[in-house]
Amino acid sequence: MSTFVEKLRQYSKPGYYDEFDYHWTMTIDLDRCTGCEACVVACQAENNLPIVGEERFAQSREIKWIRIERYWEGEYPNIKMGFIPMLCQHCDDAPCETACPVYATYHNQDGLNTQIYNRCIGTRTCAVYCPYEVRYFNWFTYTWDEPLEQQLNPDVSVREKGVMEKCTFCIQRIRIAKDNAKDDDRRRVRDGEVVPACVQSCPTEAMLFGNSKDPEAKVSKMMKNTRGYTVLEELNTTPSIVYLKKVHA
Amino acid sequence: MAILGSFAFEEDFLGAARKLKSSGFDKLSLLSPLPLEEAQEIMGLEKSPVRHFSLAGAIFGAIAGFAMAVATSLVFILPTGGRAIITVPPFLIITYEMTILFGVLFTLLGFHFVSGLPAWRDKPYLTSAGIDRFVVIVEGAAADQVARAEAIIRDAGADEIRHVEEDQ
Amino acid sequence: MFDHGQPSYAEVNKDILSTMLETGPKYWMLLGMTMSVAGICFFMPWIYQLFVGVGAAGMNHNAVWGSYLSNFIFWIGLSHSGTLLSAVLHITNSPWRKSIYRSAEAMTLFSLMTATLFVMVHLGRVWFVHWSFPIPNQMGLWPNFRSPLMFDVMAITTYLTASSIFIYMGSVPDFAAVRDASTGLRRRLYTIFSFGWRGTAREWHTLGWAYTFFAVFVIPLAVSVHSIVSWDFALSAVPGFHHTIFAPYFVCGAIYSGTAGIVTVMYCLRKFLGFERYIGQVHLDSLGKLLITLSLIWSYINILELFTTWFGGTSFELEALSFRLTGFYAPLYWEMLIFCAFVPLLMLFKKIRWSWNKMLLISILINIGMLTERFIIVATSQPRKFLPDSFGYYVPSWIEISISVGSFAIFVTLFLIFIKWVPAISIYEVKETLKPLRRNV
The missing domain is CATH 3.30.70 (Alpha-Beta Plaits)
Incomplete structure (x- = not known):
């Protein structure tokens, strides 16, 4: 009986219910970002993102789990352009998660905001609730012309029409790294063992990925950088991605 | 006769x-x-016993509604949005709707019980x-x-x- | 109460039952027409969309909710007239309710069904819609009761159940009247429908009590249903959705458009079923007064919404507001203001309030305005969220427009079927408004 009450009490507390080993975090140094979109291409290849074609792109129905947002500052001729790579922020207090009536999106114990395609019924509420607009809807079932279907990643499912999808922090790579760690009798994945496709492909190493629960990880140190900020902080979504401000010389 | x-x-x-x-x-x-x-x-009908059914239904619905929301969220622990698993404010809305649903259903039952209908x-x-x-x-x-x-x-x-x- | 002299009890039965039992070719033509429009404009595009994907509609990444949801809110709103108004007027004992409430409640039921259809049309994978019901499924997974959409599922299911029971129980004595006036299969059917009702004092007594309790349950339910629909929007952080005023705003707007809908339906009943004797000036006048009040409340809430947004001064909210007032859909916004805030003020004049034709026009204009209002809420907030990179437009596709048109045909079809199955005016309650039969007349 007392354990039952304890459990009830535990479940009535907001936030996490246990200490877990991981909280996956990313830092993006905007000072280093050149806007080359290598990350966009890498993500497209890794996660089986469909190529929607020119017409659907014009209807703004493209699927890009990570996109480079361009912002201009100042007036011509003193104009400056800045880039922000925008991907799912994996918010700890994600507005999208509570919105789903069927639990197709929830928070897992690694601090990831996950999307379960098989459960999704396509209400699209999560995409409306997301302030970062990083959730993409499959308006159609997309197919790959031969021989392009050969390059699909076997570790990632191909989504059908009517399903919401978004950045997973390359959860398939996290899964493999965790399996390897388990095989080697390690409790945790080593720092740098998991690298999402976008981070891997960044030529300027603007992005860094790691476990912020590990104080020795590079990402934990980078997060403490004074240039660090989170996007739309005032909405209290507590994102897992820390951006490092661009410093103008 | x-x-x-x-x-x-x-x-x-x-x-x-x-x-x-x-x-x-x-x-x-x-x-x-x-x-x-x-x-x-003349028939000596004053307060109808239907009202007891309504009350019972409403109470049953309220308890059932809240219990359903709590129990189903404990079956599968899926944290969402940094909220608690047993999140009282949204569950109260479910409770409210179920109160009314069962209130209405029990009233219907009460009507049939008290009036003796259907009597074909x-x-x-x-x-x-x-x-x-x-x-x-x-x-x-x-x-x-x-x-x-x-x-x-x-x-x-x-x-x-x-x-x-x-x-x- | 009665413009053309008081009918006798027998005349009431005859007048009302004849609309049910006598069917002319015009009715079948109209029914056939609405059914084919519903099939061609609603179901065929929908089936196409089921095969292709929701991409057949005009929604895109910047606005993932579109006209399907605005239509959903519109129909839910229209449903708020009948049952709510009927229940409130029943409890406050207003005699003018009695000859209009049956059709008003039918309107509730059918617009709710249409609204539910729009949820189905909206969903990306409607074939899995049962996962959002609290019934066990093979995944061992239950729905998320923290989700505002789950509130919706619960509220609409409850509302549909409660208002079906409400209209059915109110009709039981009339089903008995149909049973007595008919023969053959219809008689047998209505024997079942009427539960063997005889009209004994005990039956009336129980029905009266049960009915009052239904009314008491239905009033808070109806208010909660549209509040919950508004929370689908207000619980998000989206500028233009995230207002605390949304629940009263939606409820007020719902009753407003619903009452206007009643005026339209009353006009049609009077005109096509010959109910001039039972639906008279008193009803039109009362509904007109109600409409003015609601229009003023609605205008007030609109002003308040603009004011709080401006006073709050958040750049996101201001951006969304300026898009709404001056952007792509600004003409629709101003159209809505004219139809819903200014045109109804004409009803302050008795001359207009007492004219059926003018009231019909105003009621239709109000509902056009309300349909636009819902569209503006959905279509102007999402494309102006937070990140300017995702600013965009949303324009409905032909499929969406066709489905919206088809939904009206569905509603009319259901209503046409209804008037042949249920007496469109409550026979026994009209009798209650007549002077009692006395020997010394």
Whole structure:
């Protein structure tokens, strides 16, 4: 009986219910970002993102789990352009998660905001609730012309029409790294063992990925950088991605 | 043996009903094409037990609603949005809706229970009672009382009196 | 109460039942027409969309909710007239309710069904919609009761159940009247429908109590249903959705458009079923007064919404507001203001309030305005969320427009079927409004 009450009490507390080993975090140094979109291409290849074609792109129905947002500052001729790579922020207090009536999106114990395609019924509420607009809807079932279907990643499912999808922090790579760690009798994945496709492909190493629960990880140190900020902080979504401000010389 | 007396006027009908009641005919049915409060008073109907059903339904619904929300979220622990697993404010909305749902359903049940409907067996009835006639039905009158009941009905101004065999 | 002299009880039965039992060729033509429009404009595009994907509609990444949801809110709103109004007027004992409430409640029921259809059309994978019901499924997974959409599922299911029961129980004595007036199969059917109702004092007594309790349950339910629909929007952080005023705003707007809908339906009943005797000036006048009140409340809430947004001064909210007032859909916004805030003020004049034709026009304009209002809420907030990179437009596709048109045909079809199955005016309650039969007349 007392354990039952304890459990009830535990479940009535907001936030996490246990200490877990991981909280996956990313830092993006905007000072280093050149806007080359290598990350966009890498993500497209890794996660089986469909190529929607020119017409659907014009209807703004493209699927890009990570996109480079361009912002201009100042007036011509003193104009400056800045880039922000925008991907799912994996918010700890994600507005999208509570919105789903069927639990197709929830928070897992690694601090990831996950999307379960098989459960999704396509209400699209999560995409409306997301302030970062990083959730993409499959308006159609997309197919790959031969021989392009050969390059699909076997570790990632191909989504059908009517399903919401978004950045997973390359959860398939996290899964493999965790399996390897388990095989080697390690409790945790080593720092740098998991690298999402976008981070891997960044030529300027603007992005860094790691476990912020590990104080020795590079990402934990980078997060403490004074240039660090989170996007739309005032909405209290507590994102897992820390951006490092661009410093103008 | 059932005696049916049909009246064209409400006041005659009510008069007959009152008189029959005071003369000891207890198995009375007062048929009218519209609800008459006086007729209900004569039959001694005050507060309907339906209200107990409504209350029971509402309480059951409230408990069931909250319990459902809590229990189903404990079956599969899926944290969302940094909220607690047992999140009271949204569950109260579920509770509210279920209170009303079961309140309504139990009231419906109560209606059937109290009114004795559905009753599809043939019962003494005049179709004109659904249009513009007020009908008094005296049932279960002893053979020697039938004439007396008939007299009361006739004296009150009934325009039609009928005898119907009651089925057992 | 009665413009053309008081009918007798028998006449009431005859007048109302004849609309049910006598069917002319015009009715069948109209029914056939609405059914084919519903099939061609609603179901065929929908089936196409089921095969292709929701991409057949005009929604895109910047606005993932579109006209399907605005239509959903519109129909839910329209449903708020009947049952709510009927229940409130029943409890406050207003005699003018009695000859209009049956059709008003039918309107509730059918617009709710249409609204539910729009949820189905909206969903990306409607074939899995049962996962959002609290019933066990093969995944061992239950729905998320923290989701505002789950509130919706619960609220609409409850509302549909409660208002079906409400209209059915109110009709039981009338089903008995139909039973008595008909023969053959219809008689047997209505014997079942009427539960063997005889109209004894006990039956009336129980029905009266049960009915009052239904009314008591339905009023808070109806208010909660549209509040919950508004929370689908207000619980998000989206500028233009995230207002605390949304619940009262939606409820008020719902009753407003619903009452206007009643006026339209009353006009049609009077005109096509010959109910001039039962639906008279008193009803039109009362509904007109109600409409003015609601229009003023609605305008007030709109002003308040603009004011709080401006006073709050958040750049996101201001951006969304300026897009709404001056952007792509600004003409629709101003159209809505004219139709819903200014045109109804004409009803302050008795001359207009007492004219059926003018009231019909105003009621239709109000509902056009309300349909636009819902569209503006959905279509102007999402494309102006937070990140300017995702600013965009949303324009409905032909499929969406066709489905919206088809939904009206569905509603009319259901209503046409209804008037042949249920007496469109409550027979026994009209009798209650007549002077009691006395010997000394």
